[in-house]
Amino acid sequence: MSKQKVFSLPVRVYFQDTDAGGVVYHASYVNFMERARTEWLRTHGYSNAGLMKEFGVIFVVRTLKLDYFKPALLDDLLNVTAQIKDIGRSRLALLQSVLRGDELLTEGEIHLVCVSLEGFKPVSVPEVLRKQWKV
Amino acid sequence: MSKQKVFSLPVRVYFQDTDAGGVVYHASYVNFMERARTEWLRTHGYSNAGLMKEFGVIFVVRTLKLDYFKPALLDDLLNVTAQIKDIGRSRLALLQSVLRGDELLTEGEIHLVCVSLEGFKPVSVPEVLRKQWKV
């Protein structure tokens, strides 16, 4: 049973995130989710630059699955969440969502792989993170 | 049985598409695929602006599923494909891929919905396109 908390990052929508359809561009949600994952990682003590320097590793996206329910609009203040679904030796599955108040706008499942900076080969998730992430 | 051809768009990788990991940023492939879908649509006689003007409709992304196999690199010349998988009354499923020569780098399945410009409600795909897209 998971005791992992849901992390949430407030994200404001600017013109740069929207398109001529008058709503947020579909790839912008992918960006919002990267921001939330990075801040979630930081709550566990590590930045991306820190992971590279200390362990010579980096998390790369292996699969991305997004469901778009309702569009976000210019000037919206969104909440973008991140939560562990599953963890393997070198793999990490996250559930992420984009909310406007109680409304669920977008839902995502992102699978990451921990790879070596040299050669991009899968390596074990650093133990200091695995310990915190055991679901 | 499908007689739909695979459409392919050459896409060059610039600094703007890459990130500090030294490879193409994962959301950039989503952009590449939008470019290929749009040019594929154009081969069927319509631009996005044209669809809005003539029919008052727009295709929005409903689901996005991407598998990342190998990273693309700065200055790569990629081919980004688009091909119909399935078509419903207002829905359209496309298979897309990003290739470097024979290497498959990324594969995607994108479900689009044809919606009215006013209200973003699902409406029928314009007949002139349905006729061409019957799988």
Added chain:
Amino acid sequence: MSKQKVFSLPVRVYFQDTDAGGVVYHASYVNFMERARTEWLRTHGYSNAGLMKEFGVIFVVRTLKLDYFKPALLDDLLNVTAQIKDIGRSRLALLQSVLRGDELLTEGEIHLVCVSLEGFKPVSVPEVLRKQWKV
């Protein structure tokens, strides 16, 4: 003599903002500055969506001038400022900068024009904003 305060917005650097050169991509600073201008506008009581709805106007960029002194890096926490330099009937000149602590990384001067949503013709800056912005 100006009594306008310098507004400052904290901005974190993510992979999405960087490029394969290992630093922040030069166009990302333009995005950071849009975010800061928008939040600065909000401190004067208006969102972009609000300006469109209440006055039928929008601020568009007329000129952009950026000086890049030092690169920002992945995971940096930056401060992005906005401050009025000058205001005309329909024009607004802003000074903006990107700082990392005390280090000045990028400096910008951005000239905006207030235009009508229909036709993009220059119109007067709404009085409620002019009153606050008189330098």
Added chain:
Amino acid sequence: MSKQKVFSLPVRVYFQDTDAGGVVYHASYVNFMERARTEWLRTHGYSNAGLMKEFGVIFVVRTLKLDYFKPALLDDLLNVTAQIKDIGRSRLALLQSVLRGDELLTEGEIHLVCVSLEGFKPVSVPEVLRKQWKV
């Protein structure tokens, strides 16, 4: 007197380049110009990756100056130009413009500096390029 030719790259406008104002987002022109500069460089025999590998150098943006005259729209087919204005030991000044047919939409002057990949210190522009670029 310059015998430098004006290089021109066709660029199509997609949703990803536009914003909720219904036009191309102002930072997208900066991206368009990077694409044209890179292809212009390629006509002189070098890619960015090639410059890094062969000479250990990279061109970074030192100043950016853009004038926006008219907005580009969704589905427009633009021409983005690049042309040398001036060259110094480690500096390169380019004139760039964005055109729709005969209409000048945006004009830019971009100053680049050739820097070492290690340390980002200004170094001489490789001789093989200087010879071609003498104005």
